[in-house]
Amino acid sequence: MIELAKLSAHFGDATALRDADLVIRQGDRLGIVGESGSGKTMLALCLMGMAPDSARLTGRLSIDGRDMASASERDWQQLRSRKVAMVFQEPMSALNPLRRVGDTVMEPMLLHEGLSRSAARARTLSLFEEVGIPDPEHRLRQFPHEMSGGQRQRVLIALALACNPALLIADEPTTALDANVALRITDLLQRLARERNMALVFISHDLAAVARATQDIVVMYGGDMVERGPTAKVLSAPQHPYTKGLLGARPDPAMAGRDANGKRRRLPTIPGSVPPLHGLPKGCRFSGRCPVELPQCALRRPAFTQTEASRGAACHLLSEGRHD
Amino acid sequence: MRRLPANFLLGALLVSLVVGIAALSLVWTPHDPQTMSISTKFAPPSAIHWLGTDQLGRDVVAQLMAAARNSMTVALVAVLLGGSVGVALGLLASALGGWIEDGVMRLADLGFAFPALLFAIMLAAVFGPSLTNAVLAISFINIPIFARVTRASANQIWTRDYVTAARAAGRGRFAISRDHILPNIAAAIIVQATIEFAVAILAEAALSYLGLGAQPPASSWGRMLSEAQTLMYLAPQLAIYPGLCIVTAVLGFGLLGDGLRDITDPRLVRAR
């Protein structure tokens, strides 16, 4: 349904997204995980045709068979909200403060599907119920500033669903919310995807949320897709050194306290930090920080090695048959 | 390498031109601006009279230069006068805070109800039109503008750590205002002063045009335009030169002010 083949986003000499390969079918629930600067947001924006104007796209991006890599803004406007929809990170400022939330959600319906006002209103009400907004009649007429962050996020989800898109992209939907609310939003997204047989792309650096909501996962670093596979398998038995580092860096109560020598256990972290876009290493992008680095890692890009049916990672260790 | 913004450079160029000519007029002009010679009235541009003569035979270039001098002087005095009072009020309001601050700002806001023209009209009706009245009127409207800018900037500085430290060390508010607040808001004030300079030039021209500013025989761009308007059918070129001078001067100071603001804006400085 949506297919990416070697999709890259170039900014001058730097590449924010490199050779992304992806297939998303109806009903898939995919998680995309990585730090800031990993290219996950760029990927999401590309799926909406909202990459910055200064970005140059190469490769193939097709939606329902139609190549959109070089499509015009007009073409994208046809697809947005109807085929692909997105929920962004900051719910607090993502709604027009001068408009009632009901009107905001109704707008795409009135525009794209030519619904009458009463039909749009009815659908909006049912959407509000679907996303779990209590007292929807009353909420319809409220302004954004009268709602909490969690409620605004629900409104934004309702807005994204307004025209029944085939794909919903959620970019860090829970980052700005507190843990309790975040959990509920995560479950909501999962439920919506299931009930509507809608594809869901869940982008986050919150591994727990991704674990809950997705079937497959892609791990990104420095613009590259470094590992992918079924969520459960990747998170329990990671194959790429970066993924291992990421998982190892999660706070774990069992790790608290002191070790055999009486020394305080420290949270394992990945040394160094993500280099800036134009300072990424030539070979494998994780070189320089990788604990099991080989000499060729800094020189040559690792090819993607498929270890199982729909699973693999881009690492020299794998391609040379040396993995643990 | 630091590159100065284009508007700053262009503004500085125009300003130097205008101020230079105004300063020059103090010591030299091609002719005496007030010498009349009816026989040579409306002369076209020539080697003797570079831009020709007006309806009374006076050399146009000399008049423009003398007018430049008058315009700069009026603007300078008005901005200095109004600016000093305004800055003082702003510092006072910011330093004392509370209802004094509210009161002072309310008072300053009164100034916003009176465009310079209205004030000049009042003074002219009562005391008769004169250059002094024009200067007073323009100074008057500068007071609330500078008071506002000063207070807003000063309020921000008062919250800074080194000021808090000074207060803890027992320094008085007057001393702090003078030693810490003032130097730090100087940039904002200078930017505002440059812009108000442009406004003052425009205001002086308008007042002179209406007869409320420089009185004859003193030269003024505004009055030259008012005289030229009655001669539109005879000598249209006389209406062009003074206007161009006004635009050049106002544009110059305006661009300079914008450029200064770009240079000193902390947000942009950090980005550099």
Next chain:
Amino acid sequence: MAYFLFRRTLGFVLTLLAVSVVVFAVMNVLPGDPALTILGMDASDDALAALREQLGLNEPVVTRYLSWVWNALQGDFGLSHSFRVPVAELIAERLPMTISLAVAGMLVTLVLALSLGITAAAQHRRAGDWGVMFLSQLGIAVPAFWLSILLVMLFAVKLRWLPPGGFAGWSDPLAALRSLILPTVALALVQSAVLARVTRSSALEVMRQDFVRTARASGLSRRRVLWRHVLPNALVPIVTIVGMQFAALVTGTIVIENVFYLPGLGRLIFQSIANRDLPTVQALVMLFAAIVVTANFVVDLLYVVIDPRLKARA
């Protein structure tokens, strides 16, 4: 909300009072002897005494001020010295002219400035933006009266399409309209320069905000996002500036009326200055100042109406 309204209205009334005090003080207290100003140095002592009596100058200042205010509230602005008719009559006669010019000027200004400003913001960093920025910088630097003269020289002297000035009267609406075209254009061009810049920067500020991205992600066209989402939000700070523009509008109207010899309040003021007609000048200055203060007050209230967030806070 009621408390907010009360406070604002109180402030408005107090400002008006303060303005009236300033006007009265400058025109009656400063000069020393208004009778002398009116009759001149050569007047006989008897004439001066008689005038002083007539004007009630022998009363204490405060009483004179209060009676002036009291009368003014009832529409009595005293008698004009030069025209020998009640000032109120003079004002009523010339008010339509001034209002027509001011309203027309404001409307054209708004239309021009808003569309140019929004367009410039949409064309950020491209040709359209630089063009508008440059033109507006020029528009700010050009004096309204010079622009008027240039317009007259082009359209009246050279092309003879429009009259160079004066006003034929309202009886012939077409002629009246033609007399108003150049003045309105001159007024609007100069005013819209400032407003266009403010609109542009306000729009740019708004375009950076998240909800604009949301709107785009909903598949709305760039134009719809601009006019239906950006502009209404950009209006909020613009409205404040429009309020402040009223001072410029008043000045501009007075100047333009004098440039084009339009029989409005602006011309009246200058005729009164020439005639040393103090009561008229006093009334007119008060009127214009009151208009500026009122405009700012209305803008303050409008602010709250437009932005629901402020309404909640009020």
